Amino acid sequence: MRFEKYLNSLIISKMALKSLGKLFFVPQIFMLILAPIATYLELLSGSSYPLCYLASYIILQVLCPFFSLWWPLLGFREHIEGGGRETLLAYKKSILRELIEVFIFYFLHFILLLLFYLLCWDFNYFPYLFIFLTQSFAFFSLSLSLAFLLKSISVPFIVGIIYEIFFMGAKAPGLDFINMLSSYPPEDAAGLFLPYVFILSACIIILTLAHLRFRRL
Amino acid sequence: MLKIENLHKTYKKSIALDGFSCELGRGIYGLLGPNGSGKTTMMRCICGLISYNSGSIECGGDKIGYLPQQFGMMKALTLYEMMEYFATLKRIPKAEQDKEIKSCLELVNLSDKARSRVGSLSGGMVRRSGIAQAILGDPKIILFDEPTAGLDPEERMRFKSLLKKIKDGKTIIISTHIVSDVEAVCGSIIIIDRGKNIFTGSSREMAELARGKAYLIEEGRESSLSGNFYIKDRISRDGKSYLYVLSDSPVHAAARAESGGGIEDGYLCALKNI
Numbered sequence: 201m202r203f204e205k206y207l208n209s210l211i212i213s214k215m216a217l218k219s220l221g222k223l224f225f226v227p228q229i230f231m232l233i234l235a236p237i238a239t240y241l242e243l244l245s246g247s248s249y250p251l252c253y254l255a256s257y258i259i260l261q262v263l264c265p266f267f268s269l270w271w272p273l274l275g276f277r278e279h280i281e282g283g284g285r286e287t288l289l290a291y292k293k294s295i296l297r298e299l300i301e302v303f304i305f306y307f308l309h310f311i312l313l314l315l316f317y318l319l320c321w322d323f324n325y326f327p328y329l330f331i332f333l334t335q336s337f338a339f340f341s342l343s344l345s346l347a348f349l350l351k352s353i354s355v356p357f358i359v360g361i362i363y364e365i366f367f368m369g370a371k372a373p374g375l376d377f378i379n380m381l382s383s384y385p386p387e388d389a390a391g392l393f394l395p396y397v398f399i400l401s402a403c404i405i406i407l408t409l410a411h412l413r414f415r416r417l
Numbered sequence: 418m419l420k421i422e423n424l425h426k427t428y429k430k431s432i433a434l435d436g437f438s439c440e441l442g443r444g445i446y447g448l449l450g451p452n453g454s455g456k457t458t459m460m461r462c463i464c465g466l467i468s469y470n471s472g473s474i475e476c477g478g479d480k481i482g483y484l485p486q487q488f489g490m491m492k493a494l495t496l497y498e499m500m501e502y503f504a505t506l507k508r509i510p511k512a513e514q515d516k517e518i519k520s521c522l523e524l525v526n527l528s529d530k531a532r533s534r535v536g537s538l539s540g541g542m543v544r545r546s547g548i549a550q551a552i553l554g555d556p557k558i559i560l561f562d563e564p565t566a567g568l569d570p571e572e573r574m575r576f577k578s579l580l581k582k583i584k585d586g587k588t589i590i591i592s593t594h595i596v597s598d599v600e601a602v603c604g605s606i607i608i609i610d611r612g613k614n615i616f617t618g619s620s621r622e623m624a625e626l627a628r629g630k631a632y633l634i635e636e637g638r639e640s641s642l643s644g645n646f647y648i649k650d651r652i653s654r655d656g657k658s659y660l661y662v663l664s665d666s667p668v669h670a671a672a673r674a675e676s677g678g679g680i681e682d683g684y685l686c687a688l689k690n691i
Contacts, residue, residue: 286487287483290465291483
């Protein structure tokens with residue numbers, strides 16, 4: 201019975217992703233094709249190895265967290281703002297499990313990308329995996345919370361893009377906390393986990409609370 | 418069996434349901450009422466889509482199928498895939514899904530469109546696919562909110578015959594403001610107005626409400642009407658213009674009594690308290 205429940209949930213996630221059509225491939229194109237190509241071109245242009253390592257880290261920071269919202273928002277669009285919302289909600293009051301599955305699916309892609317960097321160029325970004333996870337989860341969680349509250353998927357997309365544009369380089373003293381996308385790799389263990397533990401916890405709470413709003417028509 | 422008792426639901430400024438009660442056994446029920454009378458709110462309460470302020474709804478753990486007023490979704494999926502999606506949401510075992518989906522699509526005459534994308538279907542077909550998803554999984558309680566909206570006359574006829582096919586052992590509620598939709602298929606009719614159940618009975622009982630209350634009076638003589646009355650129509654007869662009036666008080670001698678008794682007249686009498 202429990203196994204069937206998980207299986208059903210996986211089928212729902214799969215169908216939601218299938219409903220994206222060609223849009224499904226956008227994150228894969230950016231993450232698995234364009235990001236490695238950018239690194240390759242950087243190396244071809246004669247950049248030094250450490251500089252290229254840092255440039256790729258920044259590429260990962262900019263591209264990858266943002267795409268954590270692509271599949272959940274577009275895949276579950278009908279549940280959030282579509283014409284089928286009322287019908288879907290009549291049969292299933294919660295899609296939290298399915299959303300988390302889609303996030304895991306996304307993050308597996310990300311791990312694949314990191315593995316690719318490690319194997320091809322010996323760029324080891326795995327020590328920063330927790331940071332990437334937090335950043336991605338923050339984008340995922342906050343955009344979904346916004347979508348649940350506003351019953352719209354376009355606003356979270358716009359907010360996500362604006363955030364990327366304005367805050368990814370915010371390094372001014374006192375503004376660091378705004379910048380989830382710490383452009384440079386942290387130097388010590390404290391920088392590696394703080395404040396990311398707090399961000400992650402806050403995002404889990406916000407998503408759970410916002411999901412309560414989703415359950416109401 | 419569906420039992421609704423003293424249901425109250427208020428939105429910020431308006432009362433949607435005001436102590437609505439009814440008890441429904443197996444059969445087809447027509448839920449009639451003007452726009453804004455609380456029909457959709459009641460349907461949503463039964464489905465658990467919205468909470469209510471007080472009262473109770475008991476459905477004995479029966480599965481519910483639901484077709485809302487607006488239905489249109491997942492345009493990139495094929496019709497079969499969309500049905501598969503609903504079958505999974507409804508927790509129909511995987512082994513039974515194919516048979517169930519095919520039988521539902523056949524009932525709504527969409528078998529040949531199973532491999533077509535939902536986005537390529539016409540409005541009427543999307544509506545029928547909505548009906549198919551509502552009956553998927555053999556739910557014992559089925560709620561149709563304005564099911565015939567957007568269907569052409571032939572499709573409406575087909576919908577009515579579909580209801581006759583699936584009605585056994587089920588409680589089916591059809592919410593509409595089109596009286597003729599419920600006349601042919603519904604064994605019982607419930608009239609809801611301003612959130613209250615103002616009538617429950619058969620279509621014949623509803624028609625009886627208007628018996629002896631219908632009159633034709635010459636146009637211009639409306640001032641002679643007293644008590645509760647409602648001018649339903651203007652009719653030309655023998656070169657003269659008449660008003661078709663429903664009235665609870667006898668109308669003056671010049672008026673011609675009509676037989677009345679149609680269920681539309683009965684509906685209006687219940688609604689206008691005539």
